[in-house]
Amino acid sequence: KAGVTQTPRYLIKTRGQQVTLSCSPISGHRSVSWYQQTPGQGLQFLFEYFSETQRNKGNFPGRFSGRQFSNSRSEMNVSTLELGDSALYLCASSPYAGYTEAFFGQGTRLTVV
């Protein structure tokens, strides 16, 4: 069974641009969560989706948005990029909300210059 797939693995963007990151969960998983990992702030929860509905949102500005498609694939979008958005973005999937384990992808490393 394929694991959680995040694309692209690496990305370099310029301040002010926007970016879209993709996460394909493990087959059969309907719950997807996103996290931002930075050296200064550590791992912070961004959003959680289940069956195309956002169930939870972290404390991030409105520039950060996400969505989930009917096939459970999820995207997150960051508009008007700032230098501080440089981070590793991790996606995790589970069969359903409240499942005992979250399975993580390898992340997308975003660098904003």
Added chain:
Amino acid sequence: AQTVTQSQPEMSVQEAETVTLSCTYDTSESDYYLFWYKQPPSRQMILVIRQEAYKQQNATENRFSVNFQKAAKSFSLKISDSQLGDAAMYFCAYRSAMGGGATNKLIFGTGTLLAVQP
């Protein structure tokens, strides 16, 4: 709000020895899960061990075990017979199980970087 604290930014252990990583948390909830995740240089987070708060028995997975002290809100990880492959960043994490537990939102500590010396 719930918080997770890892007070040891870095730890070092000799191969084949035992090391304990500390974690404390704060919550007013009675039902929750606690996890230890490992993040090697490949960056992929891997679940090491899980503890349900309602279980008094400490969880064990092969060389990994926890000391769960619910009243003290402490959740330490013991790694026995340390191996070179154990070198990684270790994160303690909290997940609420309230309201039927219908969330996968994890609250992470700041991590402990474990080095294993040959």
